[in-house]
Amino acid sequence: MRQEPIELILLKQWSSYVAVPIWITDVDGNLIYYNEPAEPILGRRFDDAGEIPADRISQLFFTSDPDGQPVPNSELPLVVALTDHVPAHRLMRIEALDGSIRLIEVTAIPIIGQAGRHLGAMATFWEPQ
Amino acid sequence: MRVTLWGTRGSVARAGAGTVRYGGDTACVEVVGSDGTVLILDAGSGLLNVASCLPPTTTRVDLLLTHLHMDHIQGLGFFRPLRSSETETHVWGPVSTTMGLAERLARYLSPPLFPVRLRELATEWHDLEPETIQLGPFRITSDLICHPGPTFGYRVEENGRALVYMPDHEPALGHQRFPSDRRWTSGCGLASGADVLIHDAQYTEEEYAERVGWGHSTLGQAVAFASQAEVGRLVTFHHDPQHTDEMLDHLHRQMAETGTDVEVVAGTAGSTFEL
Numbered sequence: 180m181r182q183e184p185i186e187l188i189l190l191k192q193w194s195s196y197v198a199v200p201i202w203i204t205d206v207d208g209n210l211i212y213y214n215e216p217a218e219p220i221l222g223r224r225f226d227d228a229g230e231i232p233a234d235r236i237s238q239l240f241f242t243s244d245p246d247g248q249p250v251p252n253s254e255l256p257l258v259v260a261l262t263d264h265v266p267a268h269r270l271m272r273i274e275a276l277d278g279s280i281r282l283i284e285v286t287a288i289p290i291i292g293q294a295g296r297h298l299g300a301m302a303t304f305w306e307p308q
Numbered sequence: 309m310r311v312t313l314w315g316t317r318g319s320v321a322r323a324g325a326g327t328v329r330y331g332g333d334t335a336c337v338e339v340v341g342s343d344g345t346v347l348i349l350d351a352g353s354g355l356l357n358v359a360s361c362l363p364p365t366t367t368r369v370d371l372l373l374t375h376l377h378m379d380h381i382q383g384l385g386f387f388r389p390l391r392s393s394e395t396e397t398h399v400w401g402p403v404s405t406t407m408g409l410a411e412r413l414a415r416y417l418s419p420p421l422f423p424v425r426l427r428e429l430a431t432e433w434h435d436l437e438p439e440t441i442q443l444g445p446f447r448i449t450s451d452l453i454c455h456p457g458p459t460f461g462y463r464v465e466e467n468g469r470a471l472v473y474m475p476d477h478e479p480a481l482g483h484q485r486f487p488s489d490r491r492w493t494s495g496c497g498l499a500s501g502a503d504v505l506i507h508d509a510q511y512t513e514e515e516y517a518e519r520v521g522w523g524h525s526t527l528g529q530a531v532a533f534a535s536q537a538e539v540g541r542l543v544t545f546h547h548d549p550q551h552t553d554e555m556l557d558h559l560h561r562q563m564a565e566t567g568t569d570v571e572v573v574a575g576t577a578g579s580t581f582e583l
Contacts, residue, residue: 180490180537182497184438185452191492192482293458294403294437 186292187211190301203290205299208233208261220283220304222275241274245282256287260300264289270307281306309446309466309583311504312338312361315354316575318476318510318524318546319379326552331577333357334379335475335546337506341466345444349462349473350374351399354577355383366395370443372436372450373401374475375459376412384413385422390429402450402458403435436460454478454494455523461498469583472502472539475546480529481521487536499537503583506575507534509544512559527559534570541571543581 183191187203191212194201200217204210210231218224221240231239242250250271252258259267266288274280287302315321315333323332334352338361341347348358348371362369369389373380389395401409410426410433417426438460440449449463453474461474479494480486490496499505510524525533527544534542547556560574573581 180497180500182491182493182495182500185454185494188492188494189454189482195482195484293405293452295405296438 183211184292184296184298186290186298190290194301199303200305202257202302202304203299204233204257204261204301206261206297208236208258208299210236211299217304220273220275220281220306222277222279228276239276243272245270245272247272256285257300257302260287260289260302264291264297283307309342309464309469309471310340310580311471311506311583312340312580313354313506313543313545313575313577314338314357315350315352315383316545316547316577317352317379317549318508320549321353321379321382322549326554329553329576330547330551330556330574333577334382335374336383337473339446339464339471341445343445345446346370347372347443347446347448347464349464350380350475351383351387352379352381353383355387357577359386359388362389362395368396368398371397371399372448372460372462373399373409374462374473375402375455375457376416377457377476378416380475381413381416384429385417385424390431393430397431398434399431400434400436402452402460403437404458409433409435449498451495451498453498454481456521459523461495463498463502466583470502470504471583472499472505472507474499474505474507476523477508477533478521478523478525478529479533480525486529487532490536493533493536495533496537499533499539502537502539504541504543504581505534505537505539506543506545508546510546510548515548527563531563531568531570531572534572535568539570541573543573543575545575547575 194214202213256267268286283304285304290298315336333354335350336354337349339347414426447465450460453461455476464471507530508525509527509530511526516526
């Protein structure tokens, strides 16, 4: 019976209670959850979008820098957190699932569990005032 | 394997007329393999009972700690084999991101909290990760479960039979409905299909409402979890120090009357079962 690590279980539960947008990926970069406050920014309810494999994420969410220039995948905050295991922050544009384009600030941190296990990454994001 | 419950009480030892049958000693379970290999799960005050029952031929004891809360370690300093060179002893416990197992235990096993220093004990200390190890005939899997601080549940397998030990566990924490998705339930993978699950059942529903996040379960949650994980038999454990034998009888009788798809056995000190 497959079960997620306790660190991810607790993170998902915590995310479902807080009022800031949270996005969680597993260690392979697959989207495994985003919470209700993230839904208006991403343009779709998580219950409708469901989990998204890593290779589909860049096809569904088009990202660019604030001037509209493409951002290499390796420089996206979540990718940096997943691959380099360090926090990362960036101002960027995103085309959401409802087709709207939004300017957002993204901060991603790696999820490193007990015994140094790399379990994934999480990001919070918001639209600058 | 033969499993004996030597300490079933949670939080703090509670001796007295009201705890005679379920027992007043804190968490300790002995598991003896088909070849005589001895495993001990947790070192609560029940550990003192193990020492007096170990066969004189025992040459090695492996003691696996789920976590380092006091009710799971307070027997360590009184366990004779740890002070004897005649029995080889190994203590295993969850790894931490900051300090080693021995260093963390030394906070308690040193003056002024305890007269004996950890370094005076003749044992080997092992930091255990979420992993599977082999000890004699036992295949032992450790995994982190929901309880404050790094806490393991253990799955002990021998000859195709599985015992799972989760004395302190709050799988319902944060769930708006419980039980729900197995994939997102703490401990479900480790407990899956076990023949016997020894599980936290500390609180009544009313007590739990005031102690959410303390790391423990109600009897009802323990049954729901056991059912979700499709275990054969649930042995209730970590009884609240305020719960008398009479009250525990009543709670288990109530549970039996509601009907469950899992066999529920009240964990009583001194009870033994074979897998």
